[in-house]
Amino acid sequence: MRSLWLDDSTAIPTDPLGSEVEADDVVVGAGLAGLTTALLLARAGRRVAVLEARHVGAVTTGNTTGKVSLLQGTTLSSIRRHHGPEVVRSYVEANREGQQWLLRYCDDHGVAVQHESAFTYANRVSAVATVGEELETAREAGLGVTWHETLDELPFVTHGAVGLAGQAQLNAMDVLAALAADVRRHGGVIHEGVRVTGIRTDGERCEIQADVALVRAERVVLATGMPILDRSLHFATLQPTRSYCIALEGVADVPSGMYLSASTPSRSLRWAPRPDGTKVLVVGGSGHGVGRARSPQHHLQELRSWAQDHFPGSRETHAWSAQDYMSADQLPFAGPLANSRGQVFAATGFNKWGMTNA
Ligand SMILES: Cc1cc2nc3c(=O)[nH]c(=O)nc-3n(C[C@H](O)[C@H](O)[C@H](O)COP(=O)(O)OP(=O)(O)OC[C@H]3O[C@@H](n4cnc5c(N)ncnc54)[C@H](O)[C@@H]3O)c2cc1C
Known part of the structure; x- marks a missing residue:
C-alpha cells in the first residue's frame, strides 16, 4: 500500500x-x-x-491525487448553500492565490507540473442538477467554466459536466x-x-x-x-474521510484532463508521467467516513473492479489509501x-x- x-x-x-x-x-x-x-x-x-x-x-x-484546481468537485455550490455567494468568491480568490503561489514555486524550482482542464461530471441522471448548480456557482464567482454535454475522452457514460481549463496536476x-x-x-x-x-x-x-x-x-x-x-x-467539527487510489499501466487511451464525479460512488481520474516516459492512470474514490466502513478492503475492491470494467487489460502498479479532514462548515x-x-x-x-x- x-x-x-x-x-x-x-x-x-x-x-x-x-x-x-x-x-x-x-x-x-x-x-x-x-x-x-x-x-x-x-x-x-x-x-x-x-x-x-x-x-x-x-x-x-x-x-494525495495531486490535482491543483479551482474547480473542486461540488465544493463551491456546497459552500454557497452554507454561506452565500460572498464567501464563495472569497474562497475562490484565496484558492487562486494559493494555486498561483504553488505553481510559480514549482516553476521556479524545477518541479514538473502538467497543465490540464478539470471536470466535475454527473455520473448519474440524478446528479445533473448538482453539476448545473456547480456551473452557476462557479460562474457567479468569476470562474470561466463551460458546460459539456458529453466527455468523449472517457470510456463510460456521463450525463453532463462542468469544465475549467488551465488547471494543474503534479507529483506532491x-x-x-x-x-x-x-x-x-x-x-x-x-x-x-x-x-x-x-x-x-x-x-x-x-x-x-x-x-x-x-x-x-x-x-x-x-x-x-x-x-x-x-x-x-x-x-x-472535523470528520476524517478515507479514500482509495490505484495506478494503472497499459491503459489503451489514457484520458487527458482531470475528472471527478459529482455524486457517490465518487470517482477521480488523472494521468501521471512515469520516470521511463510512459503514463499511468490514477483512479481514486470509494471514500467513507473513517471507522464507518465494515470492510476497507471492500471499498478498494469496488474501485478495482470499476477500473477493470472501464479500462480492461490495464495492470495495477500501485494501490494506496489516505484520509483528509472534512470541516462541518465546509x-x-x-x-x-x-x-x-x-x-x-x-x-x-x-x-x-x-x-x-x-
Ligand atoms: C485520497 C486523497 C486524495 C486527495 N487528492 C487531492 C487533490 O487531488 N487535490 C487537492 O487539492 N487535495 C487533495 N487531497 C487533499 C490534500 O492531499 C490534503 O488536504 C493535504 O495533503 C493535507 O496536507 P497537510 O500538510 O495538512 O497534511 P499531511 O500531509 O497529512 O501532513 C501532516 C503531517 O503531520 C504529521 N504529524 C501528525 N501528528 C503528529 C505529531 N503528533 N507530531 C509530529 N508530527 C505529526 C504527520 O505524520 C504528517 O506527515 C486529497 C486527499 C486524499 C486523502
Whole structure:
C-alpha cells in the first residue's frame, strides 16, 4: 500500500536531532501545509524547526491525487448553500492565490507540473442538477467554466459536466522535496521521527513535549491534519474521510484532463508521467467516513473492479489509501487555537482539496 508518489521519491535530506531544540517557531507536521508554513516563516527571518512524527510526506500529502484546481468537485455550490455567494468568491480568490503561489514555486524550482482542464461530471441522471448548480456557482464567482454535454475522452457514460481549463496536476513528493530543501537553505531544520505529545504555553515561550526531545519556541503551528491538541474542539467539527487510489499501466487511451464525479460512488481520474516516459492512470474514490466502513478492503475492491470494467487489460502498479479532514462548515481553518495565549496556531479542514486550499 505505497503510493505512486512515495514509491518514485528519493530520500529527502533532513537534520539530526539533539536532546534539546530552541527555535523562534516550531511547525509540527511535514506535509504540504507544514513545509509551506515553515518556508514562509524562514524566509521572513525566523529560526524554524519542523518536527515530523514519521517522515516528510508520510501521511496525506504523500498519498494525495495531486490535482491543483479551482474547480473542486461540488465544493463551491456546497459552500454557497452554507454561506452565500460572498464567501464563495472569497474562497475562490484565496484558492487562486494559493494555486498561483504553488505553481510559480514549482516553476521556479524545477518541479514538473502538467497543465490540464478539470471536470466535475454527473455520473448519474440524478446528479445533473448538482453539476448545473456547480456551473452557476462557479460562474457567479468569476470562474470561466463551460458546460459539456458529453466527455468523449472517457470510456463510460456521463450525463453532463462542468469544465475549467488551465488547471494543474503534479507529483506532491516532488513539491515536498523542493520545499524541504528550501526550508533548510533558509536556515530552518527538519527533524523526522519526533512525535509531539503536548504543548505548554506561558505567554512568552512554548514548551513542546515530544517523545525524544525537549523543544522550546515562541510560537507553534500545528499542521498535523487533525490538530493534536483538543483545546479548540476541532475533533468535534472535523470528520476524517478515507479514500482509495490505484495506478494503472497499459491503459489503451489514457484520458487527458482531470475528472471527478459529482455524486457517490465518487470517482477521480488523472494521468501521471512515469520516470521511463510512459503514463499511468490514477483512479481514486470509494471514500467513507473513517471507522464507518465494515470492510476497507471492500471499498478498494469496488474501485478495482470499476477500473477493470472501464479500462480492461490495464495492470495495477500501485494501490494506496489516505484520509483528509472534512470541516462541518465546509471551509478550511487557519488561525490561532483557543486557550493558547496566541502562541499556538493550526491549519486544517482542507476537505480533500489541501493541495490547492492549504
Ligand atoms: C485520497 C486523497 C486524495 C486527495 N487528492 C487531492 C487533490 O487531488 N487535490 C487537492 O487539492 N487535495 C487533495 N487531497 C487533499 C490534500 O492531499 C490534503 O488536504 C493535504 O495533503 C493535507 O496536507 P497537510 O500538510 O495538512 O497534511 P499531511 O500531509 O497529512 O501532513 C501532516 C503531517 O503531520 C504529521 N504529524 C501528525 N501528528 C503528529 C505529531 N503528533 N507530531 C509530529 N508530527 C505529526 C504527520 O505524520 C504528517 O506527515 C486529497 C486527499 C486524499 C486523502
